[in-house]
Amino acid sequence: EPEVTQTPSHQVTQMGQEVILRCVPISNHLYFYWYRQILGQKVEFLVSFYNNEISEKSEIFDDQFSVERPDGSNFTLKIRSTKLEDSAMYFCASGRTGYEQYFGPGTRLTVT
């Protein structure tokens, strides 16, 4: 069964550094999302992406964040200058219809 994949599984970075989190959505899906989950807290929406543009973004998704679909398979989340409070699990999700969303295994980001 096709799955969303994410790399790396764990990323450690220093405050102020840029990180790029990578995702390969399920191949026939058209809708892509990023969520994050701070340890012990709710899953929070960051951004949705469809037809090569952002469909919706949350208040969390400020100018420090950007998303890109550089080719036909990858979907990336960039954080330009990481802060301590960016430490979280970042989940990529994809969907065929824009309603049901299937999550990848996540990238644990630790900012020191």
Add this chain to the structure above:
Amino acid sequence: QKEVEQNSGPLSVPEGAIASLNCTYSDRVSQSFFWYRQYSGKSPELIMSIYSNGDKEDGRFTAQLNKASQYVSLLIRDSQPSDSATYLCAVNPPGGSARQLTFGSGTQLTVLP
């Protein structure tokens, strides 16, 4: 502020029993509702979606939706120890596709052998 509320639990049921998980949502015009299962340290796994009032059954799982009461529930029949996880309720607002999911904080379920 659109909210999705769940009892955090923990909810413990014996093996073979029915587990009942509940969720309420504040945005009356919400249209799509989902249940995810999240094992500790893992990502959310979609187990049920429901879009109209009534019951929807899939194997041992039944989702129930009552839009008038702004209430959605998940029943797990013949609970197994492998069902022990946190169950997340998620709600999608109206206005087209590619919309954000708003998640509840989850209910932790333990199925006792």
